[in-house]
Amino acid sequence: MIKFALAGNPNCGKTTLFNTLTGSTAHVGNWPGVTVDKREGLYKKLAEKVQIVDLPGIYSLSPYTPEEVISRNFILDEKPECVINVVDATNLERNLYLTTQILEIDVPVIVALNMMDAVKANGDKIVIEELQKVLGVPVVGISALKREGTDELMQKAFELAQTKRNGTTILENTIVGPIIAKVKEALPQDLGSKLFHAIKLIEGDELEVKAHPEADKIATELKAQQPDDGFDGDYEAVVADRRYDYISVNFKKAIVKANKQGMTKSDKIDKVMTHRIWSIPLFLVIMFAVFHFVFSEDLLFMNAIFGLEIKSETAVNFFTGMGYEGEPLGGIPSLGVFLQSWMGFVFDQLGELFGLFMSTDTWYGALIIDGIIGGVGAVASFIPQILLLFLFISIMEDSGYMARVAFIMDRAFRKFGLSGKAFIPMLMGFGCSVPAMMAARTLEDTCERDRTIRLATCFSCGAKAPIWAMLAVVVGGFFGDIFVFTIYLLGIVIAIVSALIMKLFGKNHDVPPFIMELPAYHAPQFKNLMAHLWEKLKHYVVKAATIIAASTVVIWFLSNFGWAFWNGMVEIENSILADIGRGLSYIFYPLGWAMGADGWKYTVATLTGLIAKEDVVSTCELLGLASGAIGLSTAGIYAFAAYNLFTLPCMAAVATAKGESTKKGFWVTLAWWFASSYVISLIIYWVLELYSVAVWAGILVTLVLVAAIVASGIVLSRRIKKYSKE
Amino acid sequence: MQWYEILIAVIAAAIVALPIILHFVNKKKGKHSCGCGCDCGCTECSSCEKCKHESDK
Numbered sequence: 001m002i003k004f005a006l007a008g009n010p011n012c013g014k015t016t017l018f019n020t021l022t023g024s025t026a027h028v029g030n031w032p033g034v035t036v037d038k039r040e041g042l043y044k045k046l047a048e049k050v051q052i053v054d055l056p057g058i059y060s061l062s063p064y065t066p067e068e069v070i071s072r073n074f075i076l077d078e079k080p081e082c083v084i085n086v087v088d089a090t091n092l093e094r095n096l097y098l099t100t101q102i103l104e105i106d107v108p109v110i111v112a113l114n115m116m117d118a119v120k121a122n123g124d125k126i127v128i129e130e131l132q133k134v135l136g137v138p139v140v141g142i143s144a145l146k147r148e149g150t151d152e153l154m155q156k157a158f159e160l161a162q163t164k165r166n167g168t169t170i171l172e173n174t175i176v177g178p179i180i181a182k183v184k185e186a187l188p189q190d191l192g193s194k195l196f197h198a199i200k201l202i203e204g205d206e207l208e209v210k211a212h213p214e215a216d217k218i219a220t221e222l223k224a225q226q227p228d229d230g231f232d233g234d235y236e237a238v239v240a241d242r243r244y245d246y247i248s249v250n251f252k253k254a255i256v257k258a259n260k261q262g263m264t265k266s267d268k269i270d271k272v273m274t275h276r277i278w279s280i281p282l283f284l285v286i287m288f289a290v291f292h293f294v295f296s297e298d299l300l301f302m303n304a305i306f307g308l309e310i311k312s313e314t315a316v317n318f319f320t321g322m323g324y325e326g327e328p329l330g331g332i333p334s335l336g337v338f339l340q341s342w343m344g345f346v347f348d349q350l351g352e353l354f355g356l357f358m359s360t361d362t363w364y365g366a367l368i369i370d371g372i373i374g375g376v377g378a379v380a381s382f383i384p385q386i387l388l389l390f391l392f393i394s395i396m397e398d399s400g401y402m403a404r405v406a407f408i409m410d411r412a413f414r415k416f417g418l419s420g421k422a423f424i425p426m427l428m429g430f431g432c433s434v435p436a437m438m439a440a441r442t443l444e445d446t447c448e449r450d451r452t453i454r455l456a457t458c459f460s461c462g463a464k465a466p467i468w469a470m471l472a473v474v475v476g477g478f479f480g481d482i483f484v485f486t487i488y489l490l491g492i493v494i495a496i497v498s499a500l501i502m503k504l505f506g507k508n509h510d511v512p513p514f515i516m517e518l519p520a521y522h523a524p525q526f527k528n529l530m531a532h533l534w535e536k537l538k539h540y541v542v543k544a545a546t547i548i549a550a551s552t553v554v555i556w557f558l559s560n561f562g563w564a565f566w567n568g569m570v571e572i573e574n575s576i577l578a579d580i581g582r583g584l585s586y587i588f589y590p591l592g593w594a595m596g597a598d599g600w601k602y603t604v605a606t607l608t609g610l611i612a613k614e615d616v617v618s619t620c621e622l623l624g625l626a627s628g629a630i631g632l633s634t635a636g637i638y639a640f641a642a643y644n645l646f647t648l649p650c651m652a653a654v655a656t657a658k659g660e661s662t663k664k665g666f667w668v669t670l671a672w673w674f675a676s677s678y679v680i681s682l683i684i685y686w687v688l689e690l691y692s693v694a695v696w697a698g699i700l701v702t703l704v705l706v707a708a709i710v711a712s713g714i715v716l717s718r719r720i721k722k723y724s725k726e
Numbered sequence: 727m728q729w730y731e732i733l734i735a736v737i738a739a740a741i742v743a744l745p746i747i748l749h750f751v752n753k754k755k756g757k758h759s760c761g762c763g764c765d766c767g768c769t770e771c772s773s774c775e776k777c778k779h780e781s782d783k
Binding site (some may be wrong): 364368546549 | 744
C-alpha cells in the first residue's frame with residue numbers, strides 16, 4: 001500500500017488534515033504537542049488506497065526531542081512514497097525552515113499550504129507559483145478545517161508518488177556547499193539520502209556522528225580548514241543562519257502582506273487575556289463561570305442575591321426532574337444540574353419499572369434494581385453534566401485560550417522551577433490522565449518526565465468529575481459550584497507545591513526553556529466540539545457497561561452476603577465488604593472521613609476507585625451513601641475529595657505511568673501518590689476541623705503552612721539562581 | 727431455585743467476566759479501554775500504537 005507522511009511544525013494543522021483525509025476523530029488540540037507519536041489512517045478517494053501517517057509536530061529534523069526522532073526516523077527508514085509537508089501559511093517564513101530540511105531527503109515532497117482561508121481573511125496573498133519555483137516541488141493551497149483543496153493535494157501527491165526524487169539543498173551556494181560534496185563522497189555507497197546525512201554530519205548531529213564516524217572525521221577536518229565567519233566553528237548555527245537567510249531573501253516575492261497597521265484581533269484579545277497581572281484572576285473567573293454553569297443549583301446567584309424562589313409545583317418538577325417535595329425551589333438550577341436531575345429521574349423510573357416485576361426483598365431483585373440499575377445509574381446520571389463540563393473545556397481548547405493558559409502558567413511555574421512545557425501534559429490531565437502521562441514524553445529530561453507524570457493526577461480527570469458532582473449535591477445549595485471550583489483549584493495549587501518540593505529535594509535545578517507559539521484565536525468548530533464530546537460519551541458508555549457494571553455486581557455481592565454466603569443475604573453491616581472495610585479503615589482513620597459508623601464505606605469506595613474512579617460513586621450509591629445521605633462534615637467531604645483526587649489513579653493510568661516512567665521513577669511515583677494524598681487529606685481535615693473549633697487557630701495554622709511554602713519557594717529560587725550562574 | 731434465578735445469576739457472572747475477557751481480547755488486538763481515546767479499535771492511532779506497544783512488552 002502507498003504510504004504518505006504528514007510532516008510539519010507543531011500546531012500547523014496536521015492532525016486536522018489527517019482527520020479530514022481519513023475521516024478519523026483523532027484528538028485535535030489548538031496548542032502544540034498534542035500528537036506525540038505517529039498515527040495512521042486510510043485515504044480511500046484515489047484509485048488506490050493510501051495510508052496516511054500523521055507525524056508529531058517538529059521544528060527541525062535534529063534529534064533533540066523524541067518527536068523529532070520519530071518523524072526523522074519515519075521519513076528516512078520507512079521511506080514513504082510521498083511526504084506532505086504541512087505548512088502554516090499564516091507563518092510561512094518560520095515553517096519553511098523545516099521544509100528546507102525535508103527537501104534534502106531523497107523522497108517526493110509536496111507542500112500543503114494550510115490555513116489559506118486565514119491568509120485571505122488577513123488580506124495577505126501568497127503567490128503559489130513563485131513559491132513552487134523557489135522550492136522546486138509542487139505547492140497546493142488548502143484549508144484542512146474547511147476541507148478546501150485537500151482532494152487536489154491528494155491527487156497531486158498520488159501522481160508524485162509514482163516518481164523518484166533526489167534531495168536538494170539551499171546550502172549549495174554557501175560556504176557549506178563544498179564541504180557537503182566531499183562529505184557525501186565519504187558516506188557509504190548504498191546509503192540513501194546522502195545529502196541529508198552529509199548536512200547533518202556537518203551540523204555535528206549526534207546520531208549521524210555515531211553512525212558514520214569516518215565521514216565525521218572528514219567533515220571535522222574540512223570544517224577546521226574553513227575561515228571563522230563569526231560562529232566560532234559552530235556549524236549547526238552556520239547552517240541554521242544560512243537557511244534563514246535564504247528564506248528571508250528568496251521567499252519575499254511569494255508573500256504579499258496587506259498593509260495593515262496596528263494589532264490583529266488576537267493581539268488585542270491577548271492584551272487582556274495574557275496580561276501580566278490580570279491573566280491569572282481572569283483564568284480563575286473563567287473557570288469559576290464554567291463550574292457555575294455546570295454544578296450550581298442557584299444559577300447567577302438569583303436566590304442568594306434577589307431571594308428568587310420557585311413555588312409552582314410544575315416549575316419545580318421541571319427544574320428538578322420531578323423532584324417536588326412540597327417546598328419551593330431556591331433559585332434556578334444550572335443546565336448541568338438540570339440535566340443530572342432528569343437523568344437521575346430516568347434511572348429512578350427504570351428501577352420502578354423493574355420493581356413492577358420483582359421485589360428488592362429477593363436477591364435477584366436487589367441485584368438488578370439496587371445493584372445494577374442503582375450503581376450504574378448513579379454514574380450514568382452524571383454523564384450529561386460531565387459532558388457539559390467537557391464542552392466548555394473543549395471550547396477553551398479549540399478557541400486557543402488553553403494555549404494561553406499554558407503561557408500564563410509558565411510565567412508562574414517558572415518561579416517554582418517548573419517549565420511551562422511540563423504544564424501542557426498536566427493540562428491534558430483535565431481530560432484523562434493516560435494521554436497526559438503519554439504527553440510527558442515530549443520532555444527531554446527523564447527527571448522532569450517522572451515528575452510531570454507524578455503531578456498529572458493533580459488535574460482532575462473526567463472520571464473523577466462524577467465524584468465531585470456527587471459531593472457537590474451533598475454540599476448543596478449554591479455552594480456546589482464553589483466546592484468543585486475549589487477542588488480544581490486545589491489540584492493546581494498542590495501541583496505547584498509538589499513541584500516545589502520535588503525540585504527542592506531533587507538534584508536537577510535547571511529550568512528548560514519553553515517556547516510555544518500562541519495560535520490565533522478563532523471561533524470553536526462545531527464539528528471538533530462534537531467529536532470531542534462523542535469520544536467522551538462513547539468512553540463513558542463503554543466503561544459504564546463493562547468495568548463499572550462488573551464492579552457494581554461484585555460490590556453488591558460483597559455488601560449483601562456474609563462469609564457464609566450460601567446462607568443467603570445479610571444486613572450490610574454484617575457483610576463481607578463491611579468486614580474488609582472495617583479492617584482497612586484504620587489506615588485512613590486519621591483522615592477523618594474513615595471515622596464513625598460509615599467510615600468503612602468511604603474506605604471501600606476509595607479502594608474501588610482504583611479500578612475506575614467512577615466506581616467511587618457507584619460504591620457510595622450501593623452502600624447507601626449517595627443521594628444526599630453522605631454523613632460527612634465539610635472538613636470530611638474536602639478531605640475525602642482531596643484523597644481521591646491525589647491518590648493512585650485508575651489501573652489504566654497506573655499501567656501508563658509504568659510504561660512512561662523509569663523503573664525507579666515509577667516506584668517513587670506510586671509512593672508519592674499514596675503519601676501525598678494521605679498527607680494532604682490529613683492536613684485539610686484537621687485544619688478545617690480546627691476552623692470549626694476556633695477560627696483563630698485555623699488561621700494560624702494556615703498562615704504557618706503558607707509561610708513554609710513561601711520559604712521553600714525562596715530557598716528553591718536561590719538554588720535555581722545559583723545553578724544558572726554555575 | 728427458579729430457572730430465571732439461575733439465568734440472572736449466569737448473566738451477573740457474565741457481566742463480571744466481560745471486562746476481564748475484553749481486557750484479554752483487546753490486549754490481543756492492541757486496543758485499550760482507558761480514556762486516552764484509543765478505544766476506537768483502529769490499532770493505528772498514536773494511543774493505540776502505544777497501547778499495542780505496552781501489551782507487547
